[in-house]
Amino acid sequence: MIATAPAALTATRLGRRFRGGWALRDCDFTVPAGRVTGLVGPNGAGKSTLLHLATGLLQPTGGELLVYGERPGTDAARRHIAFLAQVGTLSPGQCTRIALALAFGKWPQLLLLDEPLADLDPLVRHEIMGLVMAEVAERGVTVVLSSHILSELESVCDHVLLLREGRVRLAGDAQELIDGHLRITGRAEEATDDGLPTGLDRTAVVASAVTGRQVTALLRVAEQWTPPARMVAEHPTLEELLLAHLRAPAGRFPDDRFPGGRCPDGEAVA
Numbered sequence: 001m002i003a004t005a006p007a008a009l010t011a012t013r014l015g016r017r018f019r020g021g022w023a024l025r026d027c028d029f030t031v032p033a034g035r036v037t038g039l040v041g042p043n044g045a046g047k048s049t050l051l052h053l054a055t056g057l058l059q060p061t062g063g064e065l066l067v068y069g070e071r072p073g074t075d076a077a078r079r080h081i082a083f084l085a086q087v088g089t090l091s092p093g094q095c096t097r098i099a100l101a102l103a104f105g106k107w108p109q110l111l112l113l114d115e116p117l118a119d120l121d122p123l124v125r126h127e128i129m130g131l132v133m134a135e136v137a138e139r140g141v142t143v144v145l146s147s148h149i150l151s152e153l154e155s156v157c158d159h160v161l162l163l164r165e166g167r168v169r170l171a172g173d174a175q176e177l178i179d180g181h182l183r184i185t186g187r188a189e190e191a192t193d194d195g196l197p198t199g200l201d202r203t204a205v206v207a208s209a210v211t212g213r214q215v216t217a218l219l220r221v222a223e224q225w226t227p228p229a230r231m232v233a234e235h236p237t238l239e240e241l242l243l244a245h246l247r248a249p250a251g252r253f254p255d256d257r258f259p260g261g262r263c264p265d266g267e268a269v270a
């Protein structure tokens with residue numbers, strides 16, 4: 001029997017409330033070990049809160065978050081983790097290199113990076129991501145990288161956790177998510193408000209737009225799904241997919257990667 005590697009992070013109904021309201025609520029997800037997870041979401045989605053909960057710097061208000069099966073903040077959990085917070089206005093390039101060297105010097109199993117590259121110019125960012133990826137390849141370090149730069153995540157992440165308004169909106173293996181979506185493009189239908197073909201299942205549409213006479217839509221699809229006649233279908237890039245889910249109306253999809261998970265509006269998933 002093959003032993004399953006324990007998840008680096010396991011969240012069960014995880015919640016954290018501040019005076020202003022819930023920063024994270026009812027979150028169920030796992031971050032697989034040995035992978036690079038892109039943590040994505042608009043400002044205020046709960047990304048930093050999640051990373052602070054993982055380090056034990058914050059305590060959950062509800063539910064549970066485990067780090068390799070241990071409670072965050074305990075010595076056992078702390079041994080596994082290195083955390084690099086937003087580097088703010090400190091001399092960016094050198095500072096980030098030093099901070100990374102310190103973080104790696106701990107020989108962590110799990111490296112949490114909270115937008116550490118936000119203030120760096122593209123060349124330095126590229127160099128530093130190269131350092132991170134080399135560590136991942138050599139040591140099998142698990143990385144959770146919070147970032148707003150979706151185009152960069154595409155080349156480094158193989159797993160995704162997308163938060164919106166404190167809820168898990170999308171989570172899973174990056175390639176599986178790409179395989180489970182299609183972008184369809186074709187002539188806009190005049191008879192429908194959204195320009196999409198009449199028979200198309202609207203519940204599968206993440207986002208759609210009409211430009212001139214052309215309509216484009218990003219859909220969640222099952223494996224053997226056949227696109228409507230005269231429409232071109234292609235799998236999206238990870239960046240396109242993430243953008244569409246960031247733009248889509250809140251509550252459109254439950255997080256169906258987790259049986260028994262919760263819809264963004266709190267309804268239990270059937």
Ligand SMILES: Nc1ncnc2c1ncn2[C@@H]1O[C@H](COP(=O)(O)OP(=O)(O)OP(=O)(O)O)[C@@H](O)[C@H]1O
Pocket residue numbers: 018019020022023041042043044045046047048049050
């Ligand atoms: N210490 C705190 N006290 C009160 N409210 C907080 C605190 N930390 C975070 N919040 C609130 O929790 C919500 C989530 O914030 P968080 O910083 O986790 O989001 P984020 O996704 O990291 O955002 P950004 O991309 O802007 O860094 C926000 O509404 C924020 O105002």
